[in-house]
Amino acid sequence: MTTAAPATSTLTGLPALAPLLARGALLSPLKRPRPGADFPRTRLVLPGLRVNLARLAAYERVCGFATGADALAPTYPHVLGFPLAMRLMSGRDFPLPLLGLVHTSIGITRRTAMPATAEYELTVYVQGLAPHRRGTEASVVTELRDGSDVVWESRSTYLARHRTTTAAAAHPSEASSEAAPGPRAPLPARAEWRLAGDVGRRYGAASGDRNPIHLHPVTARLFGFPRAIAHGMWTVARCLAEHGTPDAAVVRAEFRAPVLLPGTVTYGAEGDGGGGAGGRFELRGARDGRLHLSGEVGPYPAA
Numbered sequence: 001m002t003t004a005a006p007a008t009s010t011l012t013g014l015p016a017l018a019p020l021l022a023r024g025a026l027l028s029p030l031k032r033p034r035p036g037a038d039f040p041r042t043r044l045v046l047p048g049l050r051v052n053l054a055r056l057a058a059y060e061r062v063c064g065f066a067t068g069a070d071a072l073a074p075t076y077p078h079v080l081g082f083p084l085a086m087r088l089m090s091g092r093d094f095p096l097p098l099l100g101l102v103h104t105s106i107g108i109t110r111r112t113a114m115p116a117t118a119e120y121e122l123t124v125y126v127q128g129l130a131p132h133r134r135g136t137e138a139s140v141v142t143e144l145r146d147g148s149d150v151v152w153e154s155r156s157t158y159l160a161r162h163r164t165t166t167a168a169a170a171h172p173s174e175a176s177s178e179a180a181p182g183p184r185a186p187l188p189a190r191a192e193w194r195l196a197g198d199v200g201r202r203y204g205a206a207s208g209d210r211n212p213i214h215l216h217p218v219t220a221r222l223f224g225f226p227r228a229i230a231h232g233m234w235t236v237a238r239c240l241a242e243h244g245t246p247d248a249a250v251v252r253a254e255f256r257a258p259v260l261l262p263g264t265v266t267y268g269a270e271g272d273g274g275g276g277a278g279g280r281f282e283l284r285g286a287r288d289g290r291l292h293l294s295g296e297v298g299p300y301p302a303a
Contacts, residue, residue, distance in 0.1 A: 024098030
């Protein structure tokens with residue numbers, strides 16, 4: 001038995017996020033997540049993509065990146081691809097409910113510097129589903145091409161929590177943390193950030209991701225959070241803005257616990273914590289030391 005080649009759907013523009021989020025919310029109660037479920041095989045492709053420089057500048061400001069340079073921040077292609085990912089994950093044929101879906105990790109490979117004024121082709125597709133000890137995890141791949149060359153790609157994992165039939169079902173991404181003898185000692189503290197209550201609203205305005213859990217305490221409480229929480233992609237972008245990344249780099253980040261807003265967090269890193277030399281970084285609660293984000297920057301290609 002052979003598997004049919006994935007279909008390609010070519011778009012003429014970026015989809016509007018609000019209707020996709022609404023559709024995903026309405027369809028969520030109808031979803032029955034499980035690792036063996038079928039998932040959409042379509043690859044969404046957007047050719048001729050030009051970056052809106054005003055939106056890029058707004059994103060740079062809220063995340064702490066330097067503004068004015070003709071280069072895309074290492075996390076910005078995720079923002080460009082997010083509407084395409086939402087189009088796939090909000091559809092009837094995507095088996096996981098959009099409501100309650102948790103972004104658990106992202107791996108980024110940037111092969112070269114990416115001029116902000118260049119024309120790109122964007123591709124997004126669901127790579128597959130996998131069992132997780134807390135439910136089912138979906139992998140979503142985003143690729144950015146300059147001509148025929150893939151200059152940036154990412155793999156994000158999203159978890160739908162539900163009862164599992166076996167406690168042994170775990171995604172490979174969990175294996176290293178679960179096999180570790182205990183929690184790692186905190187990395188050397190490099191900075192302390194006091195986060196205002198409107199960080200989620202400002203990042204949502206810059207990125208288009210206006211999930212209600214990030215916007216206001218009232219809407220966050222509807223989903224079980226005492227206050228609004230920061231976007232996971234804001235936390236990794238803010239850390240990378242502080243840490244620095246070389247033009248060609250591999251980034252891996254895992255979202256460990258939500259950051260409540262307002263709040264105070266400590267950024268830690270190996271080495272001098274800047275200059276893009278590589279190494280581990282993390283974000284912890286300033287008062288309780290709780291680990292919110294752990295990540296690492298390495299060279300591309302790997303040494």
